[in-house]
Amino acid sequence: MISDNYGRVVTGLRISITRRCNLNCIYCHEEGENGLSRNEISQSTIERTVTAATYLGVNKVKFSGGEPLMRHDLEDIIGSLPDLKDISATTNGVLLKKRAAKLANSGLDRINISLPSMDMDHYGRITGYPTALPYVLEGIDAAVDAGLTPVKLNMVLLKSLNDSKIDDIIRFAGKYNGHVILQLIELMNFKNLGHYKVDINGVEKMLEIRASEIKERRMHRRKKYFIDGVEVELVRPLDNSNFCGNCNRLRITSTGQLKPCLMRNDNLIDIPENATVDELKKLLETVVEKREPYYKDCSK
Numbered sequence: 001m002i003s004d005n006y007g008r009v010v011t012g013l014r015i016s017i018t019r020r021c022n023l024n025c026i027y028c029h030e031e032g033e034n035g036l037s038r039n040e041i042s043q044s045t046i047e048r049t050v051t052a053a054t055y056l057g058v059n060k061v062k063f064s065g066g067e068p069l070m071r072h073d074l075e076d077i078i079g080s081l082p083d084l085k086d087i088s089a090t091t092n093g094v095l096l097k098k099r100a101a102k103l104a105n106s107g108l109d110r111i112n113i114s115l116p117s118m119d120m121d122h123y124g125r126i127t128g129y130p131t132a133l134p135y136v137l138e139g140i141d142a143a144v145d146a147g148l149t150p151v152k153l154n155m156v157l158l159k160s161l162n163d164s165k166i167d168d169i170i171r172f173a174g175k176y177n178g179h180v181i182l183q184l185i186e187l188m189n190f191k192n193l194g195h196y197k198v199d200i201n202g203v204e205k206m207l208e209i210r211a212s213e214i215k216e217r218r219m220h221r222r223k224k225y226f227i228d229g230v231e232v233e234l235v236r237p238l239d240n241s242n243f244c245g246n247c248n249r250l251r252i253t254s255t256g257q258l259k260p261c262l263m264r265n266d267n268l269i270d271i272p273e274n275a276t277v278d279e280l281k282k283l284l285e286t287v288v289e290k291r292e293p294y295y296k297d298c299s300k
C-alpha cells in the first residue's frame with residue numbers, strides 16, 4: 001500500500017488515453033489537460049505503469065479522455081493489464097454499441113456513460129451533436145447487455161439546459177431494473193460557465209424529499225438516494241474537503257505524465273518511455289509524496 005503525506009492511500013489510477021473526442025461538450029474539463037500536447041501515451045507505457053502501480057497496492061483503473069473509444073486499441077490496452085479488482089471506463093457512448101461486448105471480453109468490468117439530456121435539442125446544445133443521442137442510447141443498451149454493470153449515467157448539471165429534466169433520466173434509468181445508476185455531477189467551472197451553475201443544495205433537498213432510502217458511500221462521503229427503484233448519486237467535488245480528503249487516485253495524462261490532481265498542471269512528472277517497472281515504482285512513490293488535497297479542511 002502507498003499513502004501520501006495526508007494519510008490518503010492510493011488505490012486507483014485514472015488514465016486519460018487521448019485528447020481526441022467526437023463530441024464537443026460545452027462543459028468539458030478535459031481531465032485538466034487543456035494546454036497539454038496531443039501526443040498519445042503508448043499501450044506499453046500504460047501496461048508497465050499499471051503493473052508498477054499494482055506492486056504498490058493499486059487495484060483499480062479507470063480510462064478516460066477525450067473520448068477513450070476514439071482509440072482503436074482500447075481493448076488491447078485493457079487486455080494487457082495485470083489482474084485488477086476493477087477496470088472501468090468513462091465514455092460519451094457514441095461508439096459503444098459495436099464495442100461493448102469486445103470491451104467486456106477484453107476485461108472491462110463496468111462503464112460510465114455521459115448522458116447530459118434525453119432531449120435531442122438540449123443534448124445538441126450541450127454536446128454540439130444532437131443526432132448523436134440515439135447512438136448513445138443504443139450504447140447504453142449494449143453496455144447493459146454486455147454486463148458492463150452497473151452502468152453509471154453521468155449527468156453534469158447545467159442550469160436551464162438540463163436541471164429541470166432530472167426526472168426524465170431517472171425514469172429512463174428505471175427501465176433497466178437496477179443495472180443503471182444515475183450520477184448527478186456538480187459542474188466544475190473550468191470555462192467561464194458560471195451562468196450554468198445549478199444550486200446543488202436545492203438539488204440535494206429535492207433528492208432527500210423524493211428518496212425512499214438514503215445511504216452514504218464511504219468514498220468521498222457521497223450520498224446515494226433511492227428514487228422509484230433507481231440509485232441516484234450526487235457528486236459534489238467543489239469546495240469539498242471531504243471529496244479531496246478521500247481522494248484515492250492518481251492520474252495519468254494522455255501525454256504520458258503522472259498527474260497528482262485534476263485541478264493542477266504545475267506538478268506533472270514525465271513517465272520515461274523506456275522506464276522499467278522498478279524505475280516506475282520509484283517514480284510513483286515520488287509522485288505520491290507530492291500529492292496534496294486541493295480543497296483542504298482548514299478547520300483542523
Ligand code: SAM
Pocket residue numbers: 021027028029030031064065066067068090091092093112113114154155156185186187188189190
Ligand atoms: N468523453 C468521455 C465521457 O464523456 O465520459 C470521457 C471524458 S469526460 C472529461 C469524463 C467525465 O468528466 C465525464 O463523466 C464528465 O461528465 C465529467 N466532466 C467533464 N467536464 C466536467 C465538468 N466541467 N464538471 C464536472 N464533471 C465534468
